[in-house]
Amino acid sequence: MSADAETRHATQGADLAAPIRDEDGRLFHAFVEAVAEAIAANDGGRVCELAGDLHESDVGDLIENLEPDDRPKLIELLGKEFDFAALTEVDETVRVRLLEELPSATIVEGVRELDSDDAVYILEDLDEAERARILDQLPAPDRVALTRSLDFPEESAGRRMQTAFVATPPFWTVGHVIDHIADTPGLPETFYEVFVIDPAFKLLGSVKLDRLLRTRRSTLMRDILEELPRTVRATDDQEQAARLFERYNLVSAAVVDDADRLVGVLMVDDILDVIEEEADEDLRALGGVTGDEEISDTVLYTARSRIPWLLVNLCTAFFSASVIGLFEGTIEHMVALAVLMPIVASMGGNAGTQTMTVAVRALATRDLGGHNARRLVRREALVGLANGVTLALLVGLTAGTWFENPELGVIIGTAMVVNLVCAGLFGILIPLTLDKLKADPAVASGVFLTTVTDTVGFFAFLGLAAWWFNLH
């Protein structure tokens, strides 16, 4: 929002004489230590010298690497040199705690300097009262823009958009636009396209800067504008916007309200964060970790956030155990069954997880949908059959030899084939069903799948054995 953010930005390049990151991109330990020592000595000059000219991302990483108590001190010692944009680069837990510890006046001062998207990013983490208090102290235009953004739902495009943009009427010439840009102070720090709007702010199209520069000065904007069927609605989910950026290789995109009026612009750097976040969420969900867990969380917080998933799994584990319980007599009769049964269950689990991983990801990227679902279900069942037969031969031979009982080999082999076909089928059917039911397949697929592969594995193997050896 302030124009001097730009001059600050321009000086950043030259100051990285001493590298602060190793070749893997991690901050040097010695650098972090040096800053920590300067903070301990309360040496503001030294802190500014070390961290004053860093890029906001580097400052963000530095904050995360400091001990929690040193973090507010760093901001205090940096004073005017601290760019609040750095707070958009740290983990949410770290940010929330820091914001609680900083005086309101400092936050107001810091937020005022930010682009609206960064300001929203910080304000949305505050509680209602504190947020209102800070908004009240901001200049009216900023306050209005931020309030409007904050009124959009969480994780919507409206929350992520920048409310400052460059827009012109359609009858301006290219030369006029270029002169206007050169002569107008306070334009947004970064922009990649000029929007063309009618008097009611309705979006007519956009002209990218490279196109603007390549066009004769006398040309009218209306004659070179690119119509934009690919605008983002402010209420759209940020993930939907991210897919649009990815699909059409966008660098920025107009955000419109329900009346098709231009209200802001989404930038690719914010979208990069969204894409990384969404991929991360899927990955964590598959691993049974909630999306917002961060490595800076405490032991208690982490333990508490992970236990629900373990409790759900505990129930399914007891359920599988009860299946085994049905065959206590059989196991007593032949202990080899107890030794071998985990093999059948775990191989089913592994094969099912392979299928599920592919399915969950393909659903997330919209590569799996109605039209090819049937083909893929068939493919997964057949892959399960093929690999089931291969594994059955290996397991059957090994188990048969180990316990000198060829019939046991045939039984475990058969159970293996049954379980791997089920694993393939349910590995894809479970995520598909959850997706149909509008549930997130990444979150719940795993627990259903393990229940199936464990239950089927134990039941097929122990059941076949009980039937065969009783009759035989």
Added chain:
Amino acid sequence: MSADAETRHATQGADLAAPIRDEDGRLFHAFVEAVAEAIAANDGGRVCELAGDLHESDVGDLIENLEPDDRPKLIELLGKEFDFAALTEVDETVRVRLLEELPSATIVEGVRELDSDDAVYILEDLDEAERARILDQLPAPDRVALTRSLDFPEESAGRRMQTAFVATPPFWTVGHVIDHIADTPGLPETFYEVFVIDPAFKLLGSVKLDRLLRTRRSTLMRDILEELPRTVRATDDQEQAARLFERYNLVSAAVVDDADRLVGVLMVDDILDVIEEEADEDLRALGGVTGDEEISDTVLYTARSRIPWLLVNLCTAFFSASVIGLFEGTIEHMVALAVLMPIVASMGGNAGTQTMTVAVRALATRDLGGHNARRLVRREALVGLANGVTLALLVGLTAGTWFENPELGVIIGTAMVVNLVCAGLFGILIPLTLDKLKADPAVASGVFLTTVTDTVGFFAFLGLAAWWFNLH
């Protein structure tokens, strides 16, 4: 490379009268069917009408949704209307097979129209001989640029860069640069910054287009250039480049050779693909699926690509089984142990996977490194202890009641605590060690971890039981 790609691009906007995607972003089945029917009827006019004006990404999705035999026919029927950039948007398997089926002349024609980064993307999938044949038929400047890109290692920045860029000497004025851009045909289709170079092509800095537009015409480029400590080396891994884009919110970045000469430019849209790919690779690796498996692969190909992982897991499953084998006598004596033992192993596996997921991802994003490793190992062990105790109480009570044997409850509870602490410890130590050894933690952590949690789980539970009930 060709200037008319641009005019083609400008007309794309207006033609999406009928939407071809549903609100989730999937292609409408009816649309795909209509195209397939037109192809079956060999009706080129209808095909062009339906798909001629689509964005390259939409054409790419369309290709993937068609039956394999229809794909080359679509390209043939589209003729001049087919933009080869669409081939950069399809799965590798689909692309490789399509390229095999297309005549060389068509490929030459298509590649000639592409930006160098897209051309490289397509050429790198061809076999040596075919690639040489096509390069031979391209105009000399294109051939030289493409050959140079292809000489860089796979997955390097040099392969992903665009070799066309806008560069000026430092003594030009802003006005001169703006006029130069307006007057010079054949500039790259898209660019976000103008590079400033010395006569030997050594990179001095860059000026972003918005900055160029905001500066008075008389200013010299040398006075507004931003020095670039954040250039990418052509031999750098694409993932390294992606981290740089993410960290510093870049939209494009200069690529330099070992003598610091400007050789190309990396664009954020290519980096988006890299980021998505890398997150995907981690996710798949954790699920035991190789990175290049695609949903368009055949049953046999898929089965073959997944079996190695299953075989590795089979070995560890037999290893765990052999641990159970040590306690055959104990189990014979008390079958309840066989019923309960999978609970201990599987809860350890679940808890360990949570830790491992967080660790693998934090390593990939460089959030976990030397300085905080010790703190996190301690945290994970303590989280394991905390959740181990909670689960131990629940499992102990349930198991003790179920089998009317309180001592059995105590034993399974103790085993649970032991296994969950191990799960936490190894869940982070295994990825850390693999990372130290320069192996990819996402690929191999899972199999080591399951081995630990199964072995420890069975051994702790059965061993404790054997010791306790024999002595008792």
